[in-house]
Amino acid sequence: MTASDVAAAHSRNRFAGKVAVVTGSGSGIGRETALAFAREGAAVVVADIDTPRASRTVTEIEDRGGRATVCTVDVGDEDAIRDMVDLTVRTFGRLDVLHNNAYWAPLNRPVTETSIQEWDRTIAVTLTGVFLGCKHAIPAMIASGGGAIVNTASVAALAASPRFGAYVAAKGGVVALTRSVAFDYGSVGIRCNAVAPGLIETPATEAVLADPERRAWLTGKLIVGRAGQPTDIANAVLYLASEESAFMTGQTIVVDGGRLIS
Numbered sequence: 557m558t559a560s561d562v563a564a565a566h567s568r569n570r571f572a573g574k575v576a577v578v579t580g581s582g583s584g585i586g587r588e589t590a591l592a593f594a595r596e597g598a599a600v601v602v603a604d605i606d607t608p609r610a611s612r613t614v615t616e617i618e619d620r621g622g623r624a625t626v627c628t629v630d631v632g633d634e635d636a637i638r639d640m641v642d643l644t645v646r647t648f649g650r651l652d653v654l655h656n657n658a659y660w661a662p663l664n665r666p667v668t669e670t671s672i673q674e675w676d677r678t679i680a681v682t683l684t685g686v687f688l689g690c691k692h693a694i695p696a697m698i699a700s701g702g703g704a705i706v707n708t709a710s711v712a713a714l715a716a717s718p719r720f721g722a723y724v725a726a727k728g729g730v731v732a733l734t735r736s737v738a739f740d741y742g743s744v745g746i747r748c749n750a751v752a753p754g755l756i757e758t759p760a761t762e763a764v765l766a767d768p769e770r771r772a773w774l775t776g777k778l779i780v781g782r783a784g785q786p787t788d789i790a791n792a793v794l795y796l797a798s799e800e801s802a803f804m805t806g807q808t809i810v811v812d813g814g815r816l817i818s
Contacts, residue, residue, distance in 0.1 A: 568596065569596055569597045570596045570597070570794065570798045570799070570800070571593055571596045571597045571598035571652075571653070571794075571797075571798070572596075572597030572598075573597065574597065574598045574599070574650075574652040574653060575598060575599045575600075575601070575644060575648040575649070575650050575651050575652050575653070575700075576590075576593040576598040576599070576600050576601070576652065576653035576654070576655065576797070577600075577601040577603055577627075577640065577641075577644055577651065577653070577654050577655070577689075577693065578590040578593065578600060578601070578602060578603060578655040578657060579603045579604070579629065579631050579655065579656055579657050579658040579685065579689065580603075580604055580631075580657040580658030580659065580708075581600075581602045581603060581604055581610065581613055581655075581657065582602070582604035582605075582606045582608075582609025582610040582612070582613055583604075583606075583609050583613075583758065583759050583760070584756070584758030584759055584760050584786055585657060585708065585753065585756060585758060585786045585789045585790065586604070586655070586657040586658070587609075587613045587786065588785075588786035588787055588789070588790040589655055589657065589786075589789070589790040589793050589794070590602050590613050590617065590624070591613070591616060591617060591620075591790075592787075592790040592791070592793075592794055593653070593655075593794065593797075594617040594620070594622030594623070594624060595620065595622065596794065598652075598653065599622075599623040599624065599647075599648045600617060600622070600623070600624040600625075601624070601625055601627050601640065601643065601644045601647070601648075602614050602617070602624050602625070602626055602627065603627040603628075603629045603631075603640055603658075604626075604627075604628070604629070604658070605628065605629065605630050605631075605658070607626065607628045610626045610627070610628065611626050614626050623648075625643070625647050625648075627639075627640050627643050627644075630681075631656075631658045631681055631684075631685030631686075631688065631689065632677070632680035632681045632684055632685050632688075634688050634692075637685075637688040637689060637691075637692050638692050640692075641692045641693055641696050644696070645696055650696070650699075650700040651693055651696040651697055651700055651703060652697065652700055652702075652703045652704070653703060653704050653705075653706070653797045654689055654690070654693040654697075654703070654704075654705045654706070655705075655706045655707075655708070655793055655797070656685065656686040656689040656690070656705065656706070656707045656708060656730075657708040658681060658682075658685055659681055659682040659685075659708065659723075659726070659727075659760075660677055660678060660680075660681035660682060661678045661682060661720070661722055661723035661726065662674040662678065662722060662723075663719075663720075663763055663764060664719045664720075664767070664770075665719055665720070665721065665722065666718075666719050666721060667721040667722075670721055670722050674722060675722050678722035678723060678725075678726050679722070679725075679726055679729075682723065682726035682727065682730070683726040683727075683729040683730060683733070686707050686730050686733060687733060689705075690705055690733070690737050690748070693705065694737075694741055694746055697745075697746055698744050698745065698746070701745065702744070702745025702746060703745070703746055703747075704746075704747045704748075704749075704796065704797040704798075705734075705737065705746065705747070705748040705749075706748075706749055706750065706751060706793045706796045706797050707730050707733070707734050707748070707749075707750040707751075708730070708750070708751060708753065708789075708793075709727050709730045709731045709734070709750040709751065709752040709808055710723070710727040710730075710752055710753060711752050711753065711754045711810060711812045711815050711816055712724045712727050713727035713728040713730065713731045713752060713808075714731070714752060714808075714810070714816060715815075715816055718770070718773070727752075730750060731750055731752070731808050734748050734749065734750040734806065734807075734808060735806045738805040738806030739806060742805050742806075747801075747802075747804065747805040748805060748806065749796040749801070749804055749805060749806065749807050749808070749809065750807070750808040750809070751789060751792045751793055751796060751808070751809050751811055752808050752809065752810045752811065752812065753784060753788075753789045753811055753812065754778070754784055754810070754811065754812025754813050754815040754816075755774045755775065755778065755783045755784060755812070755813070755815065756783065756784040756785065756786060756788070756789060757783045757784070757785060757786075758786055765783075777814075777815045777818040778812075778813040778814060778815060778818070779813060779814025779815075779817065779818055780813040780814055781813075782813065783813070784811065784812070784813055788811055789811055792809055792811045796809065
């Protein structure tokens with residue numbers, strides 16, 4: 557039985573009647589999280605810059621009896637984020653959960669080898685995209701009676717990773733922004749937390765893991781003896797978005813197989 561099968565068998569329908577937006581949900585962590593929200597009763601807006609991949613996620617949800625719609629979005633574009641939120645409310649009538657998950661970053665680039673174009677794009681997608689998601693989702697959530705935002709940070713925000721300066725900086729900003737949003741909007745029913753994945757096997761990490769030296773460095777620090785799977789992160793995201801974590805806000809949960817304690 558796979559991790560997804562186990563999760564399906566223990567579904568508690570925690571998000572029945574709720575509406576969730578998941579960015580970067582065409583593949584990897586975002587895809588698994590979108591499937592998990594739908595499995596537990598949410599209507600899901602599958603938001604991704606890659607429309608064909610997003611469409612495949614929607615088809616998977618619908619084939620399993622769930623409700624979902626595609627939204628093609630570049631999260632670094634404020635108009636596109638505004639349209640994403642408008643589409644959500646227009647299609648499903650409300651917005652309860654936002655998972656800011658999309659990111660972009662160059663690989664194997666120390667600061668001196670990072671171009672300004674690479675730096676700007678990393679900040680635009682990985683950090684500004686989270687800011688824009690929060691900015692435009694919060695009013696819709698308040699209109700729906702409150703909501704939960706879960707941002708995808710990274711262990712790289714808490715401990716440096718080699719040759720990854722722009723990504724480390726952007727994810728550090730995500731952790732700080734999470735606290736700020738939680739502080740400013742808790743009084744109006746908005747909780748904002750983050751999940752910090754460690755090494756997760758996804759299409760986005762294939763290039764990193766293809767480098768034998770980097771793979772050995774990364775896997776050598778995993779106490780549990782394996783790389784993580786997207787389901788490991790999806791489970792944490794759903795917890796942070798659910799009423800089970802109702803007394804939590806402004807926090808970053810590390811899901812890293814023991815990476816930071818090694």
